[in-house]
Amino acid sequence: MPQEVFHHTFPNGLTLLAERMEHVRSAALNVMVPAGCVYDPPEHAGIASVLSDLITRGAGERDSRALSLALDNLGLDRDESVGSMHMRFWGATLARNLPAALEIYADILRRPHLPEEEMEAVQALALQDLQSLEDEPRQKVLIELRKLHYPSPLGHDRRGTPEGIESLSAKLVRAHYRRLFQPRGTILSVAGNIDWKPLREQVERLFADWEPGQELPLRLGTQPGKRSHIEKETTQTQIALAYASVPIGQPDYYAAMGAVNVLSGGMSARLFTEVREKRGLCYAVFANYQTFKDRASILCYAGTTNERAQETLDVTLAELKRLQEGVEQEEVERVQAGLKSSLIMQEESTSSRAGSLASDWYYLGRVRSFDEIQSAINALSPESIVAYLHRYPARDFTIVTLGPKPLEIRE
């Protein structure tokens, strides 16, 4: 089955992407607006999160309840979330309900009420969201890791700060909305059982007259630090560490994916085998890859009983460093098989396809074809992975731990 991918960028800068998947009954939509938490003014940290909640509480001719009811009646499962660079709107339902859902999303994106009377509730929720992090140690340690590892504001967390959230008013949130919500840089993607021509016409009718605004500059600070320990009386110690990798779009990108998958791509991958299977040090250990346009990192996590935490950290660091000494052909073949099956299985999910279309467009300015990704996977070799690892060795770690006692770092 050939891929049917469509693209159109409107004069105001809005990009529409679509993939037709004939064998399904559903469709998923994904909107990325360049309004992530990196644009939160420091004194109002958390404003994007508050906006993402407030924005669905009434839009166009519907108040909060009517809007929610209209979306529910379309059987739409949805989520509004805030990432570093983008605010993301995701929705999935039966394909026949997609046009009606798009009409409502045009209201949400362009004509939200942002009602003053809902501010108190939204702020209370944002504060609880921040507070409940204290009950989720794994998430907490990974968030603290990103804050420490990236230059401000790249590592900021969407949850913001208590002071930032408390400082907000409907007026401030509306001003933030007006400054950031605009078609330039916004990507709307759809995947599922859809027809391109009517989709494009509908999106044109709904969004072509959306006025473009200014692109906001981003000024980066310096990396805040390298080490931090959060003291907390927990059963397990949480360990998180990060080091530099190559961003997507660079020649070494697939080699970087290969390397992180040798470490953590399956249950026979190195970290799982050495830390969990051979030594029984923990239940969860993994590494994953995170990219921005201009930089990327490998983020690594392990959670373990306090008595075994030091050994877990030592073994994990040793494994990360050992990787550049060499990779087996066998390991590369397993990574290739895993990546290939993920690639093909993704074609069975409208949500993953809608997401991939948009992220390819954001990072690369085009949508990669199956064949392109497939041949890059096939071209991986122990040599290409080791060559990448020599350019980006595992060192200069940023390390955050959470638990009763700090650990000793022997680099």
Place this chain on the structure above:
Amino acid sequence: MPFHSHRLANGLQIIGEDSPAARSAALGFFVRTGSRDESADVSGVTHFLEHMVFKGTPRRTALDVNRDFDRIGAHYNAFTSEENTVFYAAILPEYIPQAVDILADILRPSLRGDDFDMEKNVIIEEIGMYEDQPMWSAYDHAKRTYFADHPLGNSILGTPESIRALTRDQMQTYFERRYVAPNITAVIAGNFDWQRFVALVEERCGVWSTGPVGRQGVRDTRGSGKFAVLTKNKVVQEHVFLLSPGPPVESPARYTADTLALAIGDDSGSRLYWALVDPGLADSADCSFHDYEGTGSFYTSFSCQPEQTQEDLEIVRQVLHEVQQKGITEEELQQAKSKIGSRVVRASERPMGRMQAIGMAWTYLHQYRTVDDDLKAFDAVTLKSIRELLDRYPLDQSTTLALGPLEKLILASSNGKK
């Protein structure tokens, strides 16, 4: 006809559902055994055994198992519930023979002593991980409080003490009793060739021993009705669960129960959403229905700031009381049905979703149900069937458990009114 079934001479059941448009296949072995089938002296053995299954056979070391799965790019895992242990893999169609070979092999594990001792640590780590997540901890305690001496109250993970005390021989005995061929269903969905699949399973599993199967202690319960507050100073938010009785998995009323739970506690647009989350009184609120053999239960839960808990608890009890008295509205019913319909269709678009659905339907009911059968069953839910369900399973007769920093919480007068 996209459905196939075949029973081997030793009693092992094989079922499959074709979907030629799929690009992959999902394959699972459903063993009808879970924490409810454990006696107190082997608490946690089912889940520990699930881990040990991946630790190797006479033909494969633990590392070989992981490597062989990874070699074919399988997305594989296993889970243990109160009633089932399921081993599964999603693969590309060309790798079905290898996937059957690995899964069938590991389901006759060696249970080697040194692997057993090593894996104990991993299980204890897993218990520790859940202990640090108060939402999970509250769920587990609430379930135990509600089911009390009913076997469904058995802990799935066990405790560090029960795991330490467990011997390899106890596990071997449990394995020989519960992993007999008639207690297992091999399930496949997606893109596959049925005749070849049956031949593969027969070749690998046809020699498995047979034996009596069954389950003791299948009975209904209405829950202990207790009210418990577990004080944990380290926890920041208060986590509250209210459990009330519901229909068993054998009852067609489970469709009504799912629909009602969604109208009460879906994460958007539900009664609890408007009562607690929309006004910012709780950071999460949920109602879901769990069905088991012989009984079922509604799990209503929320988490919020400690000082807000008393008021929220009364609001939740008021919501449940109102639904008990007046049911839900036609509008709420339609809204719930639209959401369920879309979820059922989307879940069915991946072989993994269909494999789980047909596997569960067969394990529990010996029935094949198409996506459209399920859609029709949900469509047939009416306000009247909801009324009948509520009359039979009162929502406001709950067992309540709170876990968090609070020392005290008061259960105001009955029916949640102040």
